[in-house]
Amino acid sequence: MLDVCLLGTGGMMPLPKRYLTALLVRHNGKSILIDCGEATQVPLYQSSYSVKDIDHILFTHFHGxxxxxLPGLLMTMGNSMRTEDLHLWGGAGLERVVKGLTVICNHLPFKIVCHELPWKEQSVFQAGELMITAQPVKHSVPCLCYSLYLPRIGKFDVEKAKALDLPVIYWKHLQRGENVEFEGKTFTPEMVMGPTRRGLKVSYATDCRPSADIVKTVADSDLFVAEGLYGDEEKWQSAKEKGHMIYREAAQMALEANVGELWFTHYSPAMTNPHEFLDKAREIFSNAYCGSNLKEKTLRFKDEDESDA
Structure with a gap:
């Protein structure tokens, strides 16, 4: 399963009741943070998640x-006596940006590892058990959207395992994807595992204009967290000129991408009531919701037994 927490929903600046947009995704006790604006650690401390469990931070772009x-979060991690490497991911220039941001973060007890991604072509990398796709998007500066996918192995076929005459104590290793050596023979997971099943997918796109590339990247996501800088149609031209989306555009992409659920985020400070425009968005995509501070959801694998029958 995947635990997802929207730490904040604001754009440009944090407000008293609206933290800046950031998303936390947790699997097996380890977390991935997407974006880290000013005061992101405040809602993090109000949540049930720990800064010590964050192993990866993904940056969409380098606006403040x-x-x-990041500096405050790193110092908090250091004070918690974290020693494991912290992996930072973002477009070309990430290392330079991180170096500037961390001037005040002296003597951290852990290593920061920067991974620079291309701004102009899609890239795929692994973080823990999650496969992550970084897709370039159109904004006022180079920017990426991310899709996080947790694969699911096939079902273990007991009858096939029995037919191999392999002792039961070795079965768990095959289930974990490991090869087994027994009596001079090599047994592989493919011998006992069924076809790969549908996994879980979370996608995040903010500070961007809608595009077919985004639709393709986020296709079939269980949860799509997308920018809705404005809900008001009269603000569309302003959003377009600044490289942003409004509710209607995000909802249309959610529909075309066949996602399960849509959360709006990255609201303009001028939009004081995001829910005011939700009904119009739902005319396009019915399963749309306004994101809010600490909005959470646990995604679980669907039981595919019936669909496989």
Whole structure:
């Protein structure tokens, strides 16, 4: 399963009741943070998640409302006596940006590892058990959207395992994807595992204009967290000129991408009531919701037994 927590929903600046947009995704006790604007650690401390469990931070782009919270978060991690490497992912220039942001973070007890991704072509990498796709998007500066996918192995076929005459104590290793050596023979997971099943997918796109590339990247996501800078149609031209989306555009992409659920985020400070425009968005995509501070959801694998029958 995947635990998802939207730490904040604001754009440009944190407000008293609206933290800056950041998303936390947790699997098996380890977390991935997407974006880290000013004061991101405040809602993090209000949540049930720990800063010590964050092993990866993904940056969509380098505007301050997505990066300026990094120094404080790093110092908090250091004070918690974290020693494991912290992996940072972002477009070309990430290392230079991180170097500037961390001037005040002296003597951290852990290593920061920067991974620079291309701004102009899609890239795929692994973080823990999650496969992550970084897709370039159109904004006022180079920017990426991310899709996180947790694969699911096939079902273990007991009858096939019995037919191999392999002792039961070795079965768990095959289930974990490991090869087994027994009596001079090599047994592989493919011998006992069924076809790969549908996994879980979370996608995140903010500070961007809608595009077919985004639709393709986020296709079939269980949860799509997308920018809705404005809900008001009259603000569309302003959003377009600044490289942003409004509710209607995010809802249309959610529909075309066949996602399970849509959360709006990255609201303009000028939009004081995001729910005011939700009904119009639901006319396009019915399973749309307004994101809010600490909005959470646990995604679980669907039981595919019936669909496989």
């Amino acid at each position: 409302d997505h990066t300026a919270g």
